[in-house]
Amino acid sequence: MSGIADVARLAGVSKSTASRALTGGGYVSDDTRRRVTDAAASLGYVPSTSAVSLATGRTRTVALIVPKVNRWYFGAIIEGVERSLISQGYDVTLYVAEPGSRDRESLYSTYLARKRFDGIIAVALEPGDTDLERLLAIDKPTVCIGNPLQGIPTLGLDNIGITRIITQHLIALGHTDIAFVGSTPPTDAPARDVDERSIGYRNAMNDSGLAVRIRSVPSTLTITDAYAAAASFLADAASRPTGVVAACDEVAIGVVIAARRMGIAVPTELSVVGIDGHDYAEMFALTTVEQYPEAQGVAATRLLLSMIEGEQPPPRTLAETRLVVRASTAPPRTV
């Protein structure tokens, strides 16, 4: 039977590097990890989990908490976290629980209390949430993706700044009648991000002397709900805005689909901007601020692994974004 020394020799690395690559006990480059896992595979070598755990006191597992799976943003984060943790030798235990739900309750009282993980990545936790205290009480390295939180390093967007930029984009094109679509009920995560985006829109409108034109259309952050909301708020041509700032791309896409169905030309009669860089953004020629949730998952993983190694990451890391102007925005027809 082959041992770790054989694996190291075949991969051309030291025994300790081979061990790190196979057990996740420290950072190893993807390339080295591949060489080592290839060598291990060709020799049929599998490290004993219980032996590794006994030696390191680690489970080599990370708990990933998301409010839902089947939304583009959460799905992409899960893929990013999973891919990067797997490449570092960790398993991912997935917990899906909407804030305020019964599942969320037992998540904290039972599953997280078991502490069968070395660290936690939690997505879209709301500040002020009682979850926050309970998460801290677990006393394991924890990173959140979303809003800034007290006592937990977070990775997220400058929501206010981003929404200011896309609102100003419409104002610069000559729009004065601009609605914000997607002010959600507080149960629809991530509500705080949407609140901040709404503030960015309001700030930009106020700064441009358009305070009296500020208006919000409620919708959850799904294409279907935004489609339904748009069918109603776009119906009256007299009161129809010429521009829409959508809380996210799914809302923007719902508005575009509804507008097309109603014979309202985008962008000639209605300009629409979103936030996300959704898979469908290009198909709908959507002007948007791209964020990269899969890359955020990877970055959060890196932050967490550094914490597990004893480092203290900065309290707040801003994720990269980029404004992409496409054909869903243009000057309003009447200007």
Added chain:
Amino acid sequence: MSGIADVARLAGVSKSTASRALTGGGYVSDDTRRRVTDAAASLGYVPSTSAVSLATGRTRTVALIVPKVNRWYFGAIIEGVERSLISQGYDVTLYVAEPGSRDRESLYSTYLARKRFDGIIAVALEPGDTDLERLLAIDKPTVCIGNPLQGIPTLGLDNIGITRIITQHLIALGHTDIAFVGSTPPTDAPARDVDERSIGYRNAMNDSGLAVRIRSVPSTLTITDAYAAAASFLADAASRPTGVVAACDEVAIGVVIAARRMGIAVPTELSVVGIDGHDYAEMFALTTVEQYPEAQGVAATRLLLSMIEGEQPPPRTLAETRLVVRASTAPPRTV
């Protein structure tokens, strides 16, 4: 400190039921489980994982293998599996790896070889795949969602029968020029399901004497790819079919969006049917055969838990489906 006896007393159940509810060692109704977990939570009782594992020889973890997360079908299955396993006291370890990828390779050589789980649920495994042998070699209870497989109980659809029904639906409306859209490259999972659906379409066309009209349009199973494919195959009015059988709803939706963009009226000039019951199906008034992947996730979990308890489920379980006729299909205009 409270013990299991206190929890059982507060929940009004026997000690063994309380134990089963908290450790996942056997079936307990959702209602009883809630009473027990509520009681445990209010008493601050958490069963010791290592003690439970030592006593039962179980990890109370299930490995869930999917080719990707960010597709409606896979996302819904993940949510169903996760929800039902959590309610039975199990953790879910998520493995995301496309067949044929490097991640898939290390999944088998390293992660699954560790056997840190009591059972496996694998989604969209292809028959004849080398994965199949390796999965069997792990020698743990395993259930697959998708096509029938040798040696592993599976849960899935009668793809041939379903596609025959939707093709016949179009033929009965008077269509003779019907294309199948979504014949995928074999790397795009689940390729076998699509093959079968293509056969169902061909059978129905053949049976109605329409053999010479059989034609397939390649597209992966995404809205964006189908949109791009449709923009091309719908362009020439002379060769345009009057009906489209889509390999899934995402393909159907991509075709509908493209048709609308090109000024081709659905259903007047083009009827479109899909398979899925996607979240967006109603918004696009799509005639489709609904399947329920979240319920499939729940059902697969039940099959797996019965295997863990020593039962042998049937080799093949057919998932429920239902034809829903909406406004995307109508008689062709020329008839």
